[in-house]
Amino acid sequence: MSRALIVVDVQNDFCEGGSLPVEGGGDVARAITEAVGTNRAGNKYDHVVATKDWHVDPGDHFAAEGTEPNYVDTWPVHCVAGTPGAEFHPALRIAVDELFLKGRTTASYTGFDGVAEGDDSVRLGEWLAARGVTDVDVVGLATDHCVKATALDAAKAGLNTTVLLDKCAGVAPDSTEAALSELQAAGVVLV
Ligand code: VGL
Numbered sequence: 484m485s486r487a488l489i490v491v492d493v494q495n496d497f498c499e500g501g502s503l504p505v506e507g508g509g510d511v512a513r514a515i516t517e518a519v520g521t522n523r524a525g526n527k528y529d530h531v532v533a534t535k536d537w538h539v540d541p542g543d544h545f546a547a548e549g550t551e552p553n554y555v556d557t558w559p560v561h562c563v564a565g566t567p568g569a570e571f572h573p574a575l576r577i578a579v580d581e582l583f584l585k586g587r588t589t590a591s592y593t594g595f596d597g598v599a600e601g602d603d604s605v606r607l608g609e610w611l612a613a614r615g616v617t618d619v620d621v622v623g624l625a626t627d628h629c630v631k632a633t634a635l636d637a638a639k640a641g642l643n644t645t646v647l648l649d650k651c652a653g654v655a656p657d658s659t660e661a662a663l664s665e666l667q668a669a670g671v672v673l674v
Contacts, residue, residue: 487530487616488523489607489637490515491594491623491630493575494535496561496568498624503561505625507652512572514650515622521578530580530614532607534594534623534633536562537569537584544590554654556590583607592632595640608640618643626653631662638669645672 493515495501498508505511518524523531538544538561545560546552552559562569564587583597583606591597599605611619619642621634630651637644646666653659663673 484617485529485615486527486618486620487532487611487614488519488528489594489619489621489623489633490519490531490533490575490577490579491621491633492534492536492562492625493572493623494562494568495570495572497536498572501561501568502559505652505654508624509572509574511622511624511650511652512574516574516576518650519577521576523578528620530611530616531577532581532583532610533571533577533579534583534585534597534607534629535569535571536586536591536629537564538562539564539587541586541588541590544586562586581610583610592629593636594629594633595636608636611640611642616642618645620645620647622647622650624652626651627658627662628654631666634666634671635669638671643672644670645674648673 493512497505546557582600585591585597595607597607619637634646
């Protein structure tokens with residue numbers, strides 16, 4: 484058995500003060516740092532990886548100028564590659580083994596779209612498989628979007644998948660409730 488932690492999109496634009504803030508985003512960053520830090524939560528994890536939403540030209544994922552985002556599949560401009568909004572929240576201070584970037588030219592909700600920062604040819608799923616990872620914990624932002632999609636894909640990849648809800652925050656209560664039902668139905672453990 485080999486266990487990894489996947490830290491999803493704990494970026495400034497998804498936290499208070501960002502362009503698409505999730506209430507409690509800063510607290511999520513602090514809670515992950517407190518629990519995991521630089522020693523993988525006291526070696527609870529064999530690997531720690533993180534994802535970043537990393538948009539260059541994601542098409543209509545960004546609401547067209549002058550129109551309101553619908554917050555379902557169009558959003559305010561967020562996490563533009565190389566900008567402060569795309570950086571990790573300053574309270575997230577953990578050692579990561581690899582960073583995966585997603586969404587350069589498309590909407591991208593699942594971390595499993597992500598490619599390694601240092602090598603575009605390596606996707607998250609391959610990276611985990613190459614290291615014999617069998618179990619993953621998923622944390623981060625947002626419960627109802629990228630955490631959900633990442634955890635569903637992890638389960639689909641055959642990984643024993645747990646979402647640590649005290650280290651996640653959602654955009655909206657209704658979609659968060661719906662996300663939790665969907666995750667449970669897919670066999671994802673919620674704690
Ligand atoms: C996300 C909405 C749009 C997320 C990303 O990281 O959950 N949500 N893009």
